[in-house]
Amino acid sequence: MAEPRPAASSRRWWNDERARGILYQLLLLLGVAGLGWFLVGNTLRNLEQRHIATGLGFLDREAAFGISEHVIAYSPTDSYLRALVVGLLNTLEISVLGIVLATLLGVVMGIARLSSNWLLARLATVYVETTRNIPLLLQLFFWYQLITEGLPVPRQAFDIFGVVFLSNRGLKVPAPLWDGPMLAVTLAFAVAVPASIVLTGWAGRRQEATGRRFPTGRVGAGLIIGLPLLAFLGGGAHLRIDxxxxxxxxxxxxxxxxxxxxxxxxxxxxxxxxxVAEIVRGGILAVPHGQTEAALSLGLSRLQVLRLVLLPQSLRVITPPLTSQYLNLTKNSTLAVAIGYPDLVSVANTAINQTGQAVEGVSIIMVVYLTISLALSSFMNWYNRQVALKGGAG
Amino acid sequence: MAAPLPLSGGLLSRPLAWSRRHLFNSPTNAVMTVVVLWLLWATIPPVVDWALLKAVWVGDPAACRAAGGACWAFVGQKYRLILFGIYPYEEQWRPLLAIVLFIVLMLVSAHPASWRRWLFWLWLSGLALVALLMWGGVAGLPFVANDRWGGLPLTLVLSTSGIVLSFPLAVLLALGRRSRLPAVRAASIAYIELWRGVPLVSVLFMASIMFPLFLPEGVTIDKLLRAQLGIILFTAAYVAEAVRGGLQAIPRGQAEAAEALGLGYWQKTRLIILPQALRLVIPPLVGQFITTFKDTSLVIIIGLYDLLSSTKVALSDPQWRGFYVEGYIAAAGIYFLFTFSMSRYSQYLERRLNRGRI
Incomplete structure (x- = not known):
């Protein structure tokens, strides 16, 4: 560095690293732009030749196809836009339900694999190894065929106490009618859950500041069970079930x-x-056993050890891979199209077949999934920061 | 640990001591053991009864329906359709040879001594050989159009080409993501995150219905190649992340030493960084291959005849209706054979790497 630099005139510009860097970047941008121009140009010409309309105008037109399952009201006279929204809601419904249930199953199986009970651990291992190593689509076909062909017709349905019926038309369960106290109960529940979360935060801060403890668990449970119960009793205490x-x-x-x-x-x-089971198992194994022993020797109870020492450390290991599993589940729900569940992809596919507007249809699918992916991963990143070491190096 | 046994010295003492320690070491465990035993007792005898005792191994659909057990005769009747799809019957030794070739290539790659530069070229020439074998048209082999390819060879072709052919792009993307040039970095990040954010189904839809629109007039690529291209572009994003992991594991000192020796960027990358980093990429690459191998089953959605598809075709024979459990078990068994052995292998690799590190 201290060496005298050669005179500027004798230096070739391509020997300058910064100039070369700018050149490379310009070339890359030109290449990307050129490729884009080539593809867009071809696409426009091809669309024109095949007399396919472009643009999102088709979204307002009548869809004219039925969707067997819809969370919001839908009929074939509604627009394509509404059909796509119905599909998106179906995707979200199956994803949210799937994430909750897969987490429960995964946690149980992950703990079972570490159980000191030899039989239970083996059983969990067999479950993990078989399901992980067989393509999801094959499993879906299997379950679908098992339900539609393996189960009896409605007249011979399996029934549980005469209120729940399992047949090849699916599972029939009693449903509460949404009138009277049911609405109030739901509202009360919706209030109680955030209230108890806020309460937990306040109790934690108070304990750190003053050392006084607050029976969070009991009060929180009281809120979550008590408020809906009050609403139920206040609303006339009657429940109509279909x-x-x-x-x-x-x-x-x-x-x-x-x-x-x-x-x-x-x-x-x-x-x-x-x-999920493998992730949970890894997370639990990542906390050294000495932590448990040290916490127990401090006089903490088993439950306290789990809640205050083991879980916070495991969660830190578990959260990032769990996020990608949740994203995988959401993306895998697109396999619905193979067994005929009307999710976003399957509705968009029908729309593409009817209008021929493949570019718009596929773009809508991709944009929606990108949005879901980015939203879920930013939420999980936020959650990860909450459980991460505060003030640590990284 | 275990209490003194009353039967000590007897014939049953060791199993008893073992079960006391592993199955009945606490009241909760005892209850769980009983529950699991009851579950096994309730499920295993009927399954064995169905799969073995009442099963029909050779025979026609009528014999199967009469027996009421598993109809393995169905698998025996249809195994060539399941394995090779609708590839011309008398030429099916060619896809069989392709499968053997793939297995040999996998076994060769499994040995760490082969983790060198030639491995990539070996795979590339292996894939070329498979393509030659499957297409034919030379050396007296009749030509077989690729819309008749199917079954396990197609699954293997799609997944191995997905990994091998995406590798060069993936290495460039991984290097680009760590580049000091902002435009290169941004383009790499955008590529990787965009492809990782969308489901494979949408990529396959794009390959099947959008790719034809992208091409200039008069140029057409058939469906299999379009799907393959989609899988390559999609997989490249995931492989790039695996390669990035390998790059990150190389200590900075290596790059600094190379720079101090006066090596330029490409010399440094090619001679110092990549040879070390790519060895570390092999274990995650095996994991990615397992995923891709399973995911190629999605090509059924755009109408290609991979292993799962050809199984469904076999199941749709009206004469043999209703034996879907047997058909799916057979296909699942083939998938399992590949994925399970590969996942065991990657676990072994991880243990091996960790042993070296400690």
Whole structure:
């Protein structure tokens, strides 16, 4: 560095690292832009030749196809936009339910694999190794065929106490009617959960500041159970339930889990559960046993050791890989299209077939999934920061 | 640990001591053992009864329906359709040879001594050989169009080409993501995150219905190659992240030493960094291969006949209706054979690497 630099005139510009860097970047940008121009140009010309319309105008037109399952009201006279929203809501419904159930199954199986009970540990290992190593789509086909062909017709349905029916038309369960106290109970529940979270935060801060403890667990449970109960009693304490019953060759009344929904849910949960189990097992093993021994010797109870010492450290290891499993489950829910559950991809696919607007259709799918991926990963990053070491090096 | 046994010295003392320690060491465990034993007792006898005792190994659909057990005769009847799809019957030794070639290549790559530069070229020439074998049209082999390829060879072709052919792009992307040039870094990050953010199904849709629109007039690529291209572009993003992991594991001192010797960026990368980093990439690459191997089953959605698809075709035979459990077990068994042995291998590699590190 201290060496005298050669005169500027004798230095070639391509021997300067910064100039070369700028040149490389310009070349890359030119290349990307050129490729884009080439592809867009070809696409426009091809679309024009095939007389396919471009733009998102088709979203306002009448969809003219039915969707078997919808969370919001939908009929074939509605627009494509509404059809896509119905598909998106179905995707979100199966993903959220799948994530919750897969986490439960995965935690149970992950702990079971570490159990000192030899038989239980082996059983969990067999579950993890078989489901992980067989393609999800094959499992979905299997579950779907098992439900539609392996189960009896509605007239010979398996029933549990005459209120829950399992047949090849899916699972029929009693459903509460949404009038009277049910609405108030739901509202009360929706208030109680955030309230108890806020309470826990306040109690923690107070304990750190003053050392006085607050019975968070009992008060929180009281809030979550008590408020809805109060609402239920206050609303007249009556509950109307719609029971499924056999009429003709099928059931009416109650709520239905269609064979497609059930197969997709079971398949996703069983498959993802195995991956979650491995993550949970890894997370638990990552905390050295000395931590447990040290905490026990300080006089903490088993439950306290788990809650205050083991879990906070395991969660730190578990959260990042768990995030990618949740994303995988959401992305894997697109396999719905193979068994006929009307998720976003399957609705968009129908729309593409009807309008021929493949570019728009596929772009909508990709943009929606990118948004879901980014939203979920930023939420999990936020959560990860919450459980990460405060003030640590990184 | 275990209490003194009343039967000590007897014939049963060791199993008893073992079960006391591993199955009945606490009240909770005892209850769980009983529950699990009851579960096994309730499930295993009917399964054995169905799969072995009442099973029909050779016979026709009528014999199967009469027996009420598993119909392995169905698998025996259809195994060539399941394994090779609709590839011309008398030419099926060619896909069989391709499968053997793939297995040999995998076994060769499993040995750490082969983790050198030639391994990539070996795979590339192996894939070329497989393509030659499957397509034919030379050396007296009749030409077979690739819309008749199917079954396990197609699954293997799609997944291994997905990994091998995406590798050069993946290395460039991984280097780009760590580049000092902002435009290169941004482009690499955008590529990787975009592809990782979308599901494979949408990529396959794109390959099947959007790619034809991208091409200039008169140029067409058939469906299999489009799907393969989609899988390569998609997999490159994941492989790039694996390569980045390997790059990050190389100590900075290596790069600094190379720079101090006066090596330029490409010399430093090619001679110092990559030879060390890519060896570390092998274990995660095996994991990625398992994922890709399973994920190629999605090509059924765009109408290609991979292993899962050809199984479904076999199941759709009206004469043999209803034996889907047997069919899916057979296909699952083939998938399992590959994925399970590979995952065991990657666990062994991890243990081996960790042993070296401690």
């Amino acid at each position: 029971l499924p019953h056999l009429t003709g060759f099928n059931f009416s009344g109650g709520a239905t889990l269609s064979p497609e929904f059930a197969a997709l849910l079971v398949g996703l949960v069983v498959y993802t559960g195995a991956f």
